[in-house]
Amino acid sequence: MPTIVHGFDWPDRLVVGTVGQPGSRSFYLQAxxxxxxxxxxxxxxxxxxxxxxxxxxxxxxxxxxxxxxxVPSVTPLELVDNDPLEQPVEPQFRTGAMTLGWDPSTAQVVIEAYPYDDSDGGDDPFDSDDPFASDAAETETPEPAEMLQVRIPVGTARAFAARTLEIVGAGRPICPLCGRPIDGEGHICGLPDGE
Known part of the structure; x- marks a missing residue:
């Protein structure tokens, strides 16, 4: 069965946003x-x-x-998007692997997101250091049932990246000693062994 592609070649909007309070937020990529x-x-x-x-x-x-x-070095002011996610947020799937590329023919950044597949009992790709890393050469991967593909111009890409980093940074503060989030009710620092 062919892959269902949720394609956006020139979307009106592409953002990462959250639902919930810091410490229990859910993150979504929305086009x-x-x-x-x-x-x-x-x-x-x-x-x-x-x-x-x-x-x-x-x-x-x-x-x-x-x-x-x-390519703009900073976010163009007219592309700043601080609005919340479109409601209701109904995720198509939980993202597993992603690819990121550049299409010189259209001068667009290309983002592809694929569903997380735990049918093989494999590890969650986000337990690794780089979820963009591919081990496709080592194993044969079946075609995904669906995917999200979004193509955005460079100014939109710069604005998307800036907003996303701001959203990520708006969560719980990070402990400077152990690098783990500090909860509102306190923090017991769990320094790695040997430090």
Whole structure:
């Protein structure tokens, strides 16, 4: 059966947003084109890494010799989006693997999200250091039932990354000693062994 592609070539909106209070927030990647809205669930760490990787791509494009695309170094003011997620938030799937790329023919950043598949009893991809890393060469992966594919221009990508990092950073403060979140009712620092 062919993969169902929830495609957005020039979306009206693409954001990462949350539902819930810090410490129990759920993260969502949401795309909108007209009245059509698709949301997929993400992990906090995955949201942060997606934004960081987009920033890396944009920064590389800015310094690439012969690149004809004008890439903004900061978020264009007209693209700032601080609005909440479109309601109701009904996730299409929980995201497992993601890919991120650059399409020079349209000058767009391409984001693809695939459903998390635990049918093989495998580990959650977000338990690894890099959920964008692929082990496809090591194992044969079946075609996913569905995917989200979004193509956004460079200014929108810069705004998306900035908002996402702001959303991620708006959670619980991080302990400077152990790197774990500090809860409102206190924190017992769990320094790694040997420190």
């Amino acid at each position: 909108r084109d007209g009245r059509r809205v698709v949301s997929v669930a993400l992990e906090k760490e995955q949201s942060a890494l997606l934004a960081e990787k987009i920033e890396e791509i944009l920064d590389e494009l800015m310094t690439a010799e012969g690149n004809p695309v004008s």
